[in-house]
Amino acid sequence: MSIPSSADQLPLSAHPPGAIRGRDLVAGTIGAAVGATLTIGIVLLPIVVPELPQISAGSPFTIAIDECGASGTYVLLLDDGTALEMSTAGEETPGAEYEDVACILNELGMSETILSRIGTTRAMDGRQEGSWDGYVASWTYHPDDGLSILIEIDTKN
Known part of the structure; x- marks a missing residue:
């Protein structure tokens, strides 16, 4: 049995170029969830909690x-x-x-x-x-x- 040389070794990533790996999918999903939550919060906060004090930019x-x-x-x-x-x-x-x-x-x-x-x-x-x-x-x-x-x-x- 021969020892493979560096030229014979498999690449570190067995994924083809452009493939989505599991951790990338998880990170993307978390990012999308956080972004959606922030967007909903920013849009709904003034509607749901109208009594929050508003400092006028024109004060x-x-x-x-x-x-x-x-x-x-x-x-x-x-x-x-x-x-x-x-x-x-x-x-x-x-x-x-x-x-x-x-x-x-x-x-x-x-x-x-x-x-x-x-x-x-x-x-x-x-x-x-x-x-x-x-x-x-x-x-x-x-x-x-x-x-x-x-x-x-x-x-x-």
Whole structure:
């Protein structure tokens, strides 16, 4: 009996070119099932669960955030996009970049008076409030924690 040479050995795959192997069939079936489930979920979710909160793409807060390129856990939309909470970095805590917060306040048309009041707030002043053109804001400042500001759409006017 002779030992076959490498030229005499069978190819590693005994399947003809283009043949579908069992594992390829399983992977394709799973992929199709996942895709169909996601498609059905995306199409039916708004119909089956209409009470889910919808943040309007046209919300002034969303527009301001997008215009300023702000993101992260320190710039948060609240209450279906009707409120915005932002926190800047302090000496001991992380936070949003000051430039991002200033840009958003500018995009929202915050008055110079309110900006000045924010800029002169001290830790011992406690929570301050102000309003302008359809918005109400409250904020605190401490050097260790930075600025924390909540802005809401003014529903009273």
